[in-house]
Amino acid sequence: MVRSTGGNEEAPVDTEERDERRLTARREAARLSAEGVRAVAVSWVDNAGISRAKTVPTARLAHAAHRGVGMSPVFDVFTSDDAVTSSPLIAGPDGDLRLFPDLDRLTVLAARPGWAWAPADRYDQDGRPHPACQRLFARRMAERAAERGLELRMGFETEWVVAKDDGSGDWASRGPAYGLTRVTELSDYLLDLHDALAAQRIEVLQVHPEYAPGQFEVSTAPADPVRAADEVVLVRETVRAVSAAHGLRASFAPAVVAGQVGNGCHLHLSLREHGHNLHRDPTAPYGLAPAANTFLAGVLDALPALCAIGAPSPASYLRLVPSHWAGVYRCWGVENREAALRLVPGEADDPDGGHAELKPFDAAANPYLLVGAVIAAGLAGLRDGGGTLPPPVSGDPVGQGDQKRLPSSLSEAVSHLVRSGTLKEALGEALFGAVVAVRRAESEALAEYGPDELAEATRWRW
Structure with a gap:
């Protein structure tokens, strides 16, 4: 009740x-x-x-x-x-x-x-x-941004691993990472996926083989925050349906096999203010207008708490490993795939180009919760005094000594979440309390599992 x-x-x-x-x-x-x-x-x-x-x-x-x-x-x-x-x-x-x-x-x-x-x-x-409807929460946060004159565009990268659904446990393809071999071996499967997404009016930017065995990724075009969350739900279920039709099984779990690169679900976002692209300010460092800089600074500051929203399973932290392009350090960089926040400047002659990517998140997250929480964090940055991004980081943060790690466990992330007045106010008491309760229950239920057991127990949940 x-x-x-x-x-x-x-x-x-x-x-x-x-x-x-x-x-x-x-x-x-x-x-x-x-x-x-x-x-x-x-x-x-x-x-x-x-x-x-x-x-x-x-x-x-x-x-x-x-x-x-x-x-x-x-x-x-x-x-x-x-x-x-x-x-x-x-x-x-x-x-x-x-x-x-x-x-x-x-x-x-x-x-x-x-x-x-x-x-x-x-x-x-x-x-x-x-009051605990996550989709209405996402819409409410987008409306708050609009009241501030901000329009957000968001999009997700969805990664999954596809295995044979014949009891063998073998991957559908063992071709090399990013290899054309995988496209050749599963060309009919990938064509059917392209066709299904197009028929459902989902604009696909690209589908490509990823790093881990049997792993693929689909990136979709940016949209308003609620539509972006709708589309990632529909993309996952479409991948699942096309996989089943080909005698395959898809896993979106953050860690399919312990010790291997996991499945992320990176969130991309860009901002416009009163119709102006805030990633294309010729007078500002890196093209970031002051409002975009401050918004992203708010998100970066809130990332430890946001991990409890966007990396919500104990298995998420099997994926969040340094030097694996998972973005486990609370820093940002220009085209730096090891930074938690990657700035993508885009092509200089593209007036609509430029965006930011948040890398620590995965498909165990409720996408409506995630887009709403990220907007709330960015708006809090704008509201609370106009902080700015620290200097960008180049190279792998792991060897630099002065960069802070994001939480290394779900329980640590939840500790940050419960201290976040920003997210508690934004979500409201009912939704915030339910999220914290679920996170704590997940942590307690899987606390005694080793990495292999944890990956196996959660492999087919998402």
Whole structure:
């Protein structure tokens, strides 16, 4: 049950808006039926980073858009292995919420014939926004930025390892890192993935082999923060569906095999202020306008706490190893892939170019939580006195002696999170308490696992 709103209370959705949703959903249902779609998956992502769903027949889409689909608030305190913990404001079997599909994001699933998908916003029975809804939190933070005159564009790199789903445990390809051999061996698989993503109107920048055996990466075009989070959810499920169709199994876990390079899910972001690109200031060092510099300084300062959001599993810290391009030092650098914050200047003649990349994060993170928390940290930097980025770091920070490590365990990251007044205020009491409870439960449940056991236990959770 949810015992209070925990702050950030908003007005309930009015009857007129609900009626408009129903009319829109009726039109969409007719379109879907004409395309052979028989069911819609309505999904949300919990605080352990697991995408969960309710499904409705296409004929019931209008009812779902008008009245919502019932679900328990206890899912906010599920852990990644489906255990249930509790938090001060969310606990137990009582209560009910409503999932409302976002019809603007309704997508026919190219790799799952007969199915469509829509992400959900969560409300209580009286139509008020659920205070622990991560997607509404992301939207609220983007709106805060807009009130400040800032427009953020975000995009994710998604890494995964693909294995044969025949019980052998063998990788789908053992070609060399970044090798054309992998593309040749899995060319049909990769073509089907390209086709499915294109059919779902996801703009792919590139798909390429990565470092670890059987590992690939897809990068998608930047979008507004909520859409970027929606798209990374859809990308993962599309990869999963295409893999299954080819007799393969995809893992997005941060550490598929202990001691090997893991799967990251790097977050890229850029800023505009009142229409001006803040990464293209010819008068500023590195092209960063003062507002962008201060925003990124706020994010860099908050990174130890943000690790509890963006690297949320004990297995995440098997991946966060120095000299592995995982960004484990709290520093920044120009095109430095060992820095936690990598500045990408882009091509000098591109007026829309330039962005920053945050490297420590992985796909165990709830992407809505992550984009919202990063925005909150950056806005706090702007609000709290205008700090600036320290001098950039060149080369591998591991040998330089004066660079601070990010947390080396989830429990350490949670300690930083609970001390973060910025993130507690931004998330609100209910969501903040649920996130902390889930993180502590994950840490306790896996505390006695060695690296090999930890990787094996979490390999197929994401």
